[in-house]
Amino acid sequence: MRRRVAVTGLGVVSSIGASVEELWRACLAGESRVEPIPASWLDYADFASRLWSPLPEPDWDAWGLGRIERLQNDRTALLAMVAAFQALDAAGIGRESRDEKRNTFALKDVAPERTGVSLGTGIGGISSALRSTLHQALTRPKESLRALRGRLGDTGPGALELLDSTERRLQAPARANPFAVAMTMPNTATSALSIKLSILGSQRTHCAACASGTVALGHGYRSIASGETDLVLAGGVEYLDDDYGAIFHSFDLARTLVRDADPARANRPFDRARSGFLFSQGGGAVLVLEELEQARARGASCLAEVAGFAETSDAYNLMVMEPEGRQIARAVEGALADAGLRPEEIDYVNAHGTGTVANDETETSVLARIFGSRPLVNSTKSLLGHTLGASGALEAVVTVLSLQHQTTHVCRNLEEPIADLNFVRRVDSYPIRNALSQSFAFGGHNAALVFKRIPQGGPP
Numbered sequence: 001m002r003r004r005v006a007v008t009g010l011g012v013v014s015s016i017g018a019s020v021e022e023l024w025r026a027c028l029a030g031e032s033r034v035e036p037i038p039a040s041w042l043d044y045a046d047f048a049s050r051l052w053s054p055l056p057e058p059d060w061d062a063w064g065l066g067r068i069e070r071l072q073n074d075r076t077a078l079l080a081m082v083a084a085f086q087a088l089d090a091a092g093i094g095r096e097s098r099d100e101k102r103n104t105f106a107l108k109d110v111a112p113e114r115t116g117v118s119l120g121t122g123i124g125g126i127s128s129a130l131r132s133t134l135h136q137a138l139t140r141p142k143e144s145l146r147a148l149r150g151r152l153g154d155t156g157p158g159a160l161e162l163l164d165s166t167e168r169r170l171q172a173p174a175r176a177n178p179f180a181v182a183m184t185m186p187n188t189a190t191s192a193l194s195i196k197l198s199i200l201g202s203q204r205t206h207c208a209a210c211a212s213g214t215v216a217l218g219h220g221y222r223s224i225a226s227g228e229t230d231l232v233l234a235g236g237v238e239y240l241d242d243d244y245g246a247i248f249h250s251f252d253l254a255r256t257l258v259r260d261a262d263p264a265r266a267n268r269p270f271d272r273a274r275s276g277f278l279f280s281q282g283g284g285a286v287l288v289l290e291e292l293e294q295a296r297a298r299g300a301s302c303l304a305e306v307a308g309f310a311e312t313s314d315a316y317n318l319m320v321m322e323p324e325g326r327q328i329a330r331a332v333e334g335a336l337a338d339a340g341l342r343p344e345e346i347d348y349v350n351a352h353g354t355g356t357v358a359n360d361e362t363e364t365s366v367l368a369r370i371f372g373s374r375p376l377v378n379s380t381k382s383l384l385g386h387t388l389g390a391s392g393a394l395e396a397v398v399t400v401l402s403l404q405h406q407t408t409h410v411c412r413n414l415e416e417p418i419a420d421l422n423f424v425r426r427v428d429s430y431p432i433r434n435a436l437s438q439s440f441a442f443g444g445h446n447a448a449l450v451f452k453r454i455p456q457g458g459p460p
Contacts, residue, residue, distance in 0.1 A: 005224045006295045006302040006454065009091025009288030010397050011083035011235075014384055015053040015280055019086060023394075024401050027409040028427050032383045034263040034278060041245030043169050049257035051266050052248065053385035055239075055281040058082055069103060074125040074183040075239035077192035079284035084193055084233050091288040092300055098198050106198045109298065116201035116229040117194050118220035119286075120212025120236040122389030122441075123247070124186035124205075130242045131173050132180040138172040145170070171243040189237050201229050207389070209441035210352075211311070212236050213285065214392030214449055218309035220289050221449075230291045236393035237284035248279055254319065256356055268413035269353035269379040270360050270423060277354040278385035285393035287400070304400045305452040307434075308341070310334025314444030321359050321440060325366040328446045332370055332438060335448035341434055346375050346450075348408060348435040350399045353379025354386055359440065364419035376432070378424040382412040392439040396449060399437040403453040406432055 010020045015033045017023030037052050060070055063082050070078060088095065094108040107115065145167045149160060182188060187205040194203040202223060206216040213236025220234030240247045251257055259275040260266035267278035295302055312331040316322040336343060349371070352363055367377060380395045387394060402408035407430055411423050438448040 002225045003227060004292035005221050005306045006290050006292045007287050007304045007306060007400050008290045008295050008300040008302060009087035009093070010303065010400060011086030011090065012283070012285045012394060012397055013055070013058055013079050013082050014283040014394060015055050016383060018056065018058055020090065020397065023397070027380070027383055027398060028407070030383070030410050030412055032267065032412060034267060037245060037248060041248070044244045045249050047249065047252050048255070049252050049259060049276065049279070050261065051258055051263055051278065053278055053280040055283055064103065071177070072179045073192055074128040074188050075282070076121055076125060076189040076237040076284070079239060079282065080119060080189040080193045080237045080286060081196055083235060083237070083284045083286040084197070087233065087286045087288045091290070093288070095197070104196055104198060110231055112198055112200040114201055114230040115199045116220065116223055116232040117190050117199055117203040118206065118216045118223065118232050118234040119190045119193070120206040120208065120214070120216035120389050120393065121186065121189060122207065122209045122212050122238055123240065124207070125184040125188050126247060127239050127241050128180065128183035130246065132177060132184065134172040134243070135176050138170045142167055142170050142172065193233065208445040208447065209443050210386070210388050210391055211439035211441035211445040211447045212389035212392065213394070214396065214437065214439040214447040215311055215445065217287065217306070217393060217396055218311060218447060218449055221306040221309055224289055224291050230294050232289045233286050234289050235284065235286035236390040238388045238390040239282035240279070240388065241281050251279060258355065265413055267355060267382055267385060269355040269382045270364065270411060270418055271414050272416040272418055274355045274357060274360060276356055277381065280385035280387045283384070283387045283390045283394060285390060285397045287393070287396060302454045304403045305454050306449065307452045308335040308337070308339025308450035309448070310338055311445065311447040314446065316444055319442050321362050322444070323358070323362055325362045327444070328362070328366045328440060329370060331446040331448045332366065332436065335436065335450045339450035339452070341450060343371050344374065346371060346434050346436050347432045348376040348402055348430070350395045350435065350437040351377055351379050352438055352440050353381050355381065360418060363440070364421060367421060368419060373420055373422050375422060376408060376424050376430060377421045378408060378411045380409070382414070383409065392437065392447065395439070396437050399435045399451055403432050403435055403451055406430060408432070
């Protein structure tokens, strides 16, 4: 018999909130953080898109992550730790010191052998990899430039200024990081979190581009439902920054990013004036998934039930969604079947909703075919931008909060919808019993999760 799976804790780090409370308040207020890309990037390339959503620096010290630990870990691992600590605190699961010197912990009243980690990431430790590469590639050329400056002597101020300008543009870390190998592994966040919390069950990293977070949650749910584990820390993390803007430029060259120059109006999923997605510097979300009866036995607050999951592959193109959306529909229908629900029982869809021209058309056509115009539909990316591998996990958090609070956020900047769907245009009280969160990705990954409301004070 399949076991039921509850969400008992949530944790987030995002561009509009470094806690669940901050994120939810900003969502309901329709807030977004959109700024010009760093001016220094313009020294290295021409950009068609010049807006992004930067990630505020978390208060690492407040979470016990000191300077040495920050130097030894990739940013994705640090984001995963902060989000996981939040989620565990919310779930009422304490931590006790296991090794003070290594700053590791053990979870209280949780069997480590029956606990797992399931995290998704699209590009893993790419920022650490780039920093390591830049140190290797540029340190000696910079030394040569400084030596050349000394030899030129009094050649003239123009030549010296050119040398100085060239050297300033060759940005590189001052020293090589001996932890570079561990920091750049795709599984670094998953493994670092397992080590940090002494988790001995399965640790899995799911790399499915922009669907990574959703896929990781789905497999965490399956792990508990099948009896392999009793508790899983599941979610997604991403960090997409480098001194040269090279990661951003790659997406810009692929013509996937917003073209509008107005920060207030550029990001507009499902609107006729959309021009691409808003690139986010990163973020992370972790959900505590727990076997329902275990959660109730320890008096946990069950925020929602993960009731269904399915994933499919387009097998069509590395960067283009199959236009008819046949495999997207199969993923959605598979998740509904897994949850034992009919389409008319879904009250809310947290859509992938990137804002790219073709993807939004395909997604809305699939939603219309399966659900008609009945369920509420919104795009959390209209507020957060696109965090790639973290996006599905962040959207799952918003979906759970929408079920819990019986309301949800608007689709920001949606003025002329491209389809006759029930897009959320105002924050109001809504009867949301069952919800769908879906993600699609480069490579043809499609994934969908179904969440059910658990009424507080009594079991469904």
